[in-house]
Amino acid sequence: MKNEEIIQLISELSSADGVSGHEGSVASIVYKSLSSLADTISIDPLGNVIAIKKGFPKEGKEPVKLMLAAHLDEIGLIVSSLDSKGFLKVMPIGGVDRGIILGKKVWVHTKTGRIPGVVATRPPHLTTEKERNQLPDWDDIFIDIGLEGDRCSKLVAIGDVCTLQNEVVQLSGQFIAGKALDNRVGVASLILMLNHLKQMNHEVDVYAVFTTQEEVGFRGAITSAYGIWPEVAVAVDVGFAQQSGVNERLGKESGKGPVIAKGPNIHPQLEKSLIKMAQRERIPHQTEVIAANSGTDAWAIQVSRCGIPTALLSIPLGNMHSTAECCHLDDIRFTSKLLAEFVLRLSCDEVRRWQNVIIKPSINSRCKR
Numbered sequence: 001m002k003n004e005e006i007i008q009l010i011s012e013l014s015s016a017d018g019v020s021g022h023e024g025s026v027a028s029i030v031y032k033s034l035s036s037l038a039d040t041i042s043i044d045p046l047g048n049v050i051a052i053k054k055g056f057p058k059e060g061k062e063p064v065k066l067m068l069a070a071h072l073d074e075i076g077l078i079v080s081s082l083d084s085k086g087f088l089k090v091m092p093i094g095g096v097d098r099g100i101i102l103g104k105k106v107w108v109h110t111k112t113g114r115i116p117g118v119v120a121t122r123p124p125h126l127t128t129e130k131e132r133n134q135l136p137d138w139d140d141i142f143i144d145i146g147l148e149g150d151r152c153s154k155l156v157a158i159g160d161v162c163t164l165q166n167e168v169v170q171l172s173g174q175f176i177a178g179k180a181l182d183n184r185v186g187v188a189s190l191i192l193m194l195n196h197l198k199q200m201n202h203e204v205d206v207y208a209v210f211t212t213q214e215e216v217g218f219r220g221a222i223t224s225a226y227g228i229w230p231e232v233a234v235a236v237d238v239g240f241a242q243q244s245g246v247n248e249r250l251g252k253e254s255g256k257g258p259v260i261a262k263g264p265n266i267h268p269q270l271e272k273s274l275i276k277m278a279q280r281e282r283i284p285h286q287t288e289v290i291a292a293n294s295g296t297d298a299w300a301i302q303v304s305r306c307g308i309p310t311a312l313l314s315i316p317l318g319n320m321h322s323t324a325e326c327c328h329l330d331d332i333r334f335t336s337k338l339l340a341e342f343v344l345r346l347s348c349d350e351v352r353r354w355q356n357v358i359i360k361p362s363i364n365s366r367c368k369r
């Protein structure tokens with residue numbers, strides 16, 4: 001896919017609304033873009049979009065399921081009260097940084113559709129010196145939609161959600177910046193992967209799952225992994241890119257490919273298999289150590305049912321959880337290529353071996369299905 005086509009896809013995904021628990025609009029875009037790429041597409045009760053591309057196991061062999069997960073949702077705000085002058089008090093959904101939302105444009109999603117607003121706070125002239133040196137509390141942040149109290153309360157209700165606005169821009173070089181690239185670039189990588197796999201046969205059944213509510217506790221991953229019960233899974237999300245103030249230990253290089261995680265959240269044989277595949281196909285990649293919770297869907301999927309061998313690919317992202325999240329186009333391309341090659345070469349026998357590989361001498365630890 002050409003750069004322009006990838007930018008077009010990501011722009012469409014980024015501008016779609018999808019605060020955790022309200023992912024309908026971005027889900028419908030994903031659903032449409034999958035129409036010619038999967039055998040079946042469904043949406044489960046929690047809003048997860050599940051696209052299945054059937055595999056062709058060797059004769060007489062049972063198929064196995066590979067779940068590939070990328071979360072659809074984005075951080076945002078929820079209206080907690082309306083004051084008599086028509087200003088909306090809000091609370092964060094997910095990890096919203098108060099330092100970056102001031103002055104930003106938002107959409108307020110009301111019962112009659114979305115209306116524009118701005119995130120406002122008191123002018124600096126009217127704050128104390130102490131207040132000027134710290135971030136305002138949520139109590140001092142409000143949304144102005146330009147309507148007075150009565151008209152505002154007829155339109156906006158407590159519990160309405162707000163999304164941050166920004167359009168994707170192409171920066172010099174191969175970088176793009178915009179809102180919700182966490183994790184719309186992961187979503188785009190799965191769609192591009194399915195494009196690579198079009199009209200190609202593979203052994204395993206591929207379940208591409210576009211999960212909901214990751215930013216508030218991986219809830220879509222929890223229920224979809226339980227429902228699908230895959231034999232193996234890979235989560236695709238964003239990770240920190242190196243940037244000013246983020247050192248080499250915390251951030252990975254943009255443009256150098258997906259980051260393959262190592263650590264207790266990750267199945268060691270699966271991680272090695274991904275690295276081997278990247279080396280064999282000469283796909284740029286990096287590695288990182290995550291000593292505990294990866295903070296991604298991989299964390300939830302791994303402990304579903306009686307345990308699922310899980311890996312994590314992270315796409316380096318600058319300015320995470322801002323409206324100017326920054327990503328290198330090559331990293332999206334390399335991620336989708338690595339996933340596609342992995343799917344094409346993965347055998348059902350190899351996946352079955354991973355079901356009881358950790359304890360040696362291996363015992364049959366596979367739980368009954």
Ligand SMILES: [Zn+2]
Nearest residue numbers: 182183237238
């Ligand atoms: Zn994410």
